[in-house]
Amino acid sequence: MADGSRMPWNGDDTAAQARMTGAYPRIRMRRNRRDAWTRRLVAENAVSVNDLIWPIFVAEGKGKREAINAMPGQFRWSPDRIAEAAAEAAGLGINAVAIFPEIDKAKKDEDGTEALNPDNIVIQAIKAVKSEVPGIGVICDAALDPFTSHGQDGLVRDNYVVNDPTVDVLCRQSVLQADAGCDVISPSDMMDGRVAAIRDALDAAGHGHVRILSYAAKYASAYYMPFRDAIGSGSALGMGDKKTYQMDPANLDEAMREVALDIQEGADMVMVKPGLPYLDVIRRVKDTFHMPTVAYNVSGEYSMLKAAGERGWLDYDRAMMEALLSFKRAGADAILTYSACEAARLIKAGYQG
Numbered sequence: 001m002a003d004g005s006r007m008p009w010n011g012d013d014t015a016a017q018a019r020m021t022g023a024y025p026r027i028r029m030r031r032n033r034r035d036a037w038t039r040r041l042v043a044e045n046a047v048s049v050n051d052l053i054w055p056i057f058v059a060e061g062k063g064k065r066e067a068i069n070a071m072p073g074q075f076r077w078s079p080d081r082i083a084e085a086a087a088e089a090a091g092l093g094i095n096a097v098a099i100f101p102e103i104d105k106a107k108k109d110e111d112g113t114e115a116l117n118p119d120n121i122v123i124q125a126i127k128a129v130k131s132e133v134p135g136i137g138v139i140c141d142a143a144l145d146p147f148t149s150h151g152q153d154g155l156v157r158d159n160y161v162v163n164d165p166t167v168d169v170l171c172r173q174s175v176l177q178a179d180a181g182c183d184v185i186s187p188s189d190m191m192d193g194r195v196a197a198i199r200d201a202l203d204a205a206g207h208g209h210v211r212i213l214s215y216a217a218k219y220a221s222a223y224y225m226p227f228r229d230a231i232g233s234g235s236a237l238g239m240g241d242k243k244t245y246q247m248d249p250a251n252l253d254e255a256m257r258e259v260a261l262d263i264q265e266g267a268d269m270v271m272v273k274p275g276l277p278y279l280d281v282i283r284r285v286k287d288t289f290h291m292p293t294v295a296y297n298v299s300g301e302y303s304m305l306k307a308a309g310e311r312g313w314l315d316y317d318r319a320m321m322e323a324l325l326s327f328k329r330a331g332a333d334a335i336l337t338y339s340a341c342e343a344a345r346l347i348k349a350g351y352q353g
């Protein structure tokens with residue numbers, strides 16, 4: 001204690017201070033930590049398999065299960081095989097998969113018209129998963145970046161991603177996905193007003209039960225790079241960025257406004273993305289809105305741990321489980337994570353940390 005005058009005792013003898021306040025040595029925080037069983041009894045948070053959503057990738061072709069360079073352990077599946085991934089997840093007790101496509105370059109154009117092809121690989125993947133693994137929830141993005149030649153999430157006019165015309169396309173994309181059996185539409189585009197518009201479009205098409213998980217606070221982040229490699233939107237984007245629609249990592253109050261608007265517009269669940277560098281946002285969203293709150297443990301977060309694990313610099317399993325636990329501590333209900341199957345296997349095997 002630098003300022004001894006504020007206390008009846010003087011100096012930096014913390015043990016003496018604690019004795020005078022009646023704390024140490026009677027109170028010893030380490031008692032509860034002494035044995036594994038008390039540690040388990042007093043644990044405040046836990047990751048359950050119920051919390052996990054596995055993002056999976058679909059690519060054109062047949063009989064394909066192709067490794068993704070920047071995401072060791074993750075694969076691009078052709079539509080005829082993607083149900084194998086969903087079945088693996090379901091077998092582990094995972095509740096939902098989120099499907100992301102790598103579209104052939106030849107099918108990409110300025111306006112991302114392949115997004116509205118009622119037989120594109122996302123639609124094929126939804127149908128395959130729904131028919132072969134009926135018990136698992138299917139989540140799909142509403143966004144155009146996998147389909148556009150420029151890699152932006154929306155329509156570009158005069159070098160700007162235009163809001164309202166993009167929202168119209170997202171509504172049609174969402175209805176097509178719902179028609180194919182998608183359970184949850186997840187707008188990841190950060191256009192203004194898209195949640196309300198998509199809700200109306202879904203309802204008008206008879207999809208009143210289809211849920212909306214909005215990427216409510218999605219930041220313009222460097223942590224998406226491996227994902228963009230996986231779906232081929234990174235090379236399309238080139239030197240471009242998404243800062244005119246995704247949020248500035250500097251902002252927290254703005255995230256609250258984004259989330260409030262999406263809730264008002266009818267979002268059933270809200271997402272914060274990325275995850276680990278944004279735990280403060282998750283906590284504040286949960287405390288403020290008390291909504292089902294989902295964290296996206298994004299590709300860069302996954303690949304960092306994988307890379308360190310491969311080099312022997314980290315114990316991947318332990319670092320990964322600790323990261324997932326941090327989302328629960330921050331208030332997340334569910335977590336999109338590429339580690340979902342690995343985590344589910346560890347939990348099943350009785351992982352204790």
Ligand code: PBG
Nearest residue numbers: 143145188223224227298299300
């Ligand atoms: C695209 C989208 C992105 C992710 C999910 N949907 C990337 C982006 O905005 O460029 C990122 C997921 C990840 O990094 O794991 N709308």
